[in-house]
Amino acid sequence: MxxxxxxxxxxxxxxxxxxxxxxxxxxxxxxxxxxxxxxxxxxxxxxxxxxxxxxxxxxxxxxxxxGSCSKMFTSAAVGILVNEGKLSWTDRIQQNLPEFNPDGDPRIGQETDIIDCFRHTTGLASPTMLMVGPRGTIASDAEDLISILNAMPTRNRNGEQRFNREWLYNNAVVGLMALIVEHVSGQRFADFVRERILEPLGMHRTAMTRADIENDGNLAxxxxxxxxxxxxxLSDSSWRCDDHSPLLAGMGMRxxxxxxxxxxxxxxxxxxxxxxxxxxxxxxxxxxxxxxxxxxxxxxxxxxxxxxxxxxxxxxxxxxxxxxxxxxxxxxxxxxxxxxxxxxxxxxxxxxxxxxxxxxxxxxxxxxxxxxxxxxxxxxxxxxxxxxxxxxxxxxxxxxxxxxxxxxxxxxxxxxxxxxxxxxxxxxxxxxxREHIEAPWKKNRRPNDPERDRMLYVGNYRGFNNMFTLNIAAENSPSAEVSLSVVFNHRLASECPLIFYQMDVYSFLQPDEDYAKTQAIIAKEYHQMLLKFQVDEERVTGLWWQWDVEAEPDWFGRVKR
Missing domain, CATH: 3.40.710 (Beta-lactamase)
Known part of the structure; x- marks a missing residue:
């Protein structure tokens, strides 16, 4: 020294x-x-x-x-492939992922390149709550990512297109880089990063998969x-991301x-x-x-x-x-x-x-x-x-x-x-x-509204190009009252009880801070935890869910029985 x-x-x-x-x-x-x-x-x-x-x-x-420091390794992985002449920083995403074609703005599919994804200027809203559910559940599959991104809103609250005009942080879009690395290298993203970066640098305490930490007692x-x-x-059992390379690339490493x-x-x-x-x-x-x-x-x-x-x-x-x-x-x-x-x-x-x-x-x-x-x-x-x-x-x-x-x-x-x-x-x-979530939640709740037969709401509701499902289930409680719950995209570990909020509106937020903390629901406002059912002539046809504070509520149509 x-x-x-x-x-x-x-x-x-x-x-x-x-x-x-x-x-x-x-x-x-x-x-x-x-x-x-x-x-x-x-x-x-x-x-x-x-x-x-x-x-x-x-x-x-x-x-x-x-978390997001994982992105450093993702850009480094792409940098290695660029150095080898297998990629260019200005390659359009569609060159390697032709199915990438967001509905809201055709320019995004036609023009977005690797740099646009890394710098967060694609204009696409971030599907965070569609990727990470309660209790750290990985809520969607890697193979569904592009279809979900294709359904993402592309305009700001003023109705203006955001592509390369606004900076909007988006882990999922960076996750596309993992799919490109896999497509070009022929290796799983985790294997590529391990073999081309971690092992040459002697980084043996960096985890990419379950196997890396399965028997390791020295975890924070x-x-x-x-x-x-x-x-x-807090449950973190999902965060080995073995089967979800985009999440691993955007925020899943340790x-x-x-x-x-x-x-x-x-x-x-x-x-x-x-x-x-x-x-x-x-x-x-x-x-x-x-x-x-x-x-x-x-x-x-x-x-x-x-x-x-x-x-x-x-x-x-x-x-x-x-x-x-x-x-x-x-x-x-x-x-x-x-x-x-x-x-x-x-x-x-x-x-x-x-x-x-x-x-x-x-x-x-x-x-x-x-x-x-x-x-x-x-x-x-x-x-x-x-x-x-x-x-x-x-x-x-x-x-x-x-x-x-x-x-x-x-x-x-x-x-x-x-x-x-x-x-x-x-x-x-x-x-x-208490001030920003519980207080407005309680202020706007109307528990004395008339409530329909809860069994009317039971069923499956699909949105985002039919790539994401909200499952509404019911069971009889000891008091013989039917209780409802929601399961996110068939992930049973994500199940949350629903409580009556207003007529035809149910909440998967409970008015208890410890509950909110332990469920680890990634939401900024209470609106994101409300499901608003549409009832036509005593038949529930679907529900609205404002999953993102930057987006309008999205429609989930009820699947016919």
Whole structure:
């Protein structure tokens, strides 16, 4: 370790008490973090536990869920095939997946290329609730993905087409890249990534399939904190994604801190080798190709602060920002304090006085239920900050930890105390369910409306080109009253009880915060958890479901018996 790395380590060590305060404030089972500087790992550290019972300490080899950080590997896989001449970044999706042809805008099928998918500008709404059901259930098959995407809305709320005009985050569209990798390489996506990236880099603690972690005890369990103060293990049994390559490519991988630090070193080394003829590679036979092309910005996200005019840009599984900037935290899970009402990100900008120039951060955040993983790389100094946590009920501890480490790594001035921001986020997060979901749900419920015979609603309802089914079932309760439930796309593990909400409207949300947390339903508003049945002459013909806040409710026609 040279003198500069040693000085950086002393600064990083001195900020450990601040990270401990973040850990306490955000009430997460664990935070694991590490730092690379000038191509060398100079710090690894874990605080807390990897399990819901707070029994087993986390460490640098504990495997966490990567979430959207999986996209980094997907773009790298495509980069390898581009380098081999088997793909081009400007290849149209239809060249490899001719059935891709969204109904709402013919240009999307005809013109969308690989870059459009990676940078989230296809204009297609994201079918998140059609892919991930309650309790982490994978709700649709990989072979149905294109048909579902073809049925996605393509217009914004003003009726304007979004294709290459708006940035709209969409995991499913990135998942198309896995199908293209499989089509071109002739291998399963998981096998390609393992053989062409993970094994050459010695990343043996990165999981692609069930077999990778089946007998591994060192896993970070995604957790939520219940009203009694206990942590609850959120079901994550589906998230090996063996049979769903698109989900694996978009958000389904897992990895450890040590492996992700190795990944960052490899990415930075490959990128520098492509631009600097005098650079001596750290990794011989580095498998990563085209990193300069992959990590550049392809879509500008405007700055939102008056003092610093630097925008963020989004690339292919990476975002870029030049420091100092309030956009540093814009991809984090700390969204509640960054809205117009609070704008905390404008008040806690790092390095206003002395950020070294140029200092570009290139990274991504992967947020899942009960889990957040954050990666920041700094090409100028061949540095990286990696953080992970297995809880997120009271803010994104990985983001606050990363900012503390970045500030210490570069000795940024003035020193910004991020704890007040973290406390504000934690307080808002603690009240979010009650204020933004439960309260409006109760306000608009009409439990005294007349209710029809519940058996009228029992049946199967299909939507999205008949590729997705809502199964409404009934059973007699001990009180002899018929109770209804909904099963998403025949996945029995996704079954949720329905409760009467208004006349001909039933809800799969229960007015109980612990229930909502443990069911892990991915929804932003209560409307997404209402099923509105259409009744014509005492016959139910179908139902309406607003599965996405950016879309109008969609029609599910009842299947004739």
């Amino acid at each position: 040279n003198e500069e790395q040693d000085a950086a380590l002393r600064r990083l060590t001195s900020c450990l008490p601040q990270i401990q305060q973040i850990y306490s404030t955000c009430q997460t089972p664990s935070i694991t973090f590490g730092v690379v500087h000038h191509g060398r790992v100079i710090m690894t550290k874990s605080i807390g536990y990897r399990d819901s019972n707070l029994t087993f300490p986390a460490n640098e080899d504990t495997i966490y869920m990567l 369990i995604p957790c939520t904190k219940l009203s009694n103060g206990q942590f609850y293990h 990895s450890s801190l040590n492996d992700m630090l190795t990944w960052c070193i490899a990415v930075l080394d490959a990128e520098r080798s492509e631009t600097d003829p005098n650079h001596k590679p750290i990794i011989s036979n580095n498998p990563l190709k085209g990193m300069t092309r992959i990590r550049r910005g392809y879509w500008t996200l405007p700055a939102d602060d008056p003092e610093f005019s630097k925008p963020a840009t989004y690339g292919m599984g990476w975002f870029r920002i030049d420091l100092p900037s309030s956009k540093l935290s814009s991809f984090s899970g700390n969204a509640l304090t960054q809205g117009k009402e609070h704008q905390c990100h404008l008040k806690y900008v790092l390095g206003k006085e002395n950020a070294p120039y140029p200092l570009t951060a290139v990274g991504h955040t992967g947020g899942m239920r009960g889990s957040v993983f954050s990666v920041y790389t700094f090409p100028e100094t061949q540095s990286a900050v990696v953080t992970a946590t297995n809880g997120r009920d009271f803010g994104d501890a990985s983001d606050f930890t990363a900012q503390i480490l970045i500030q210490a790594l570069y000795d940024l001035k003035p020193v910004v105390d991020l704890l007040p921001w973290a406390k504000k986020e934690a307080a808002l997060a603690a009240g979010f369910y």
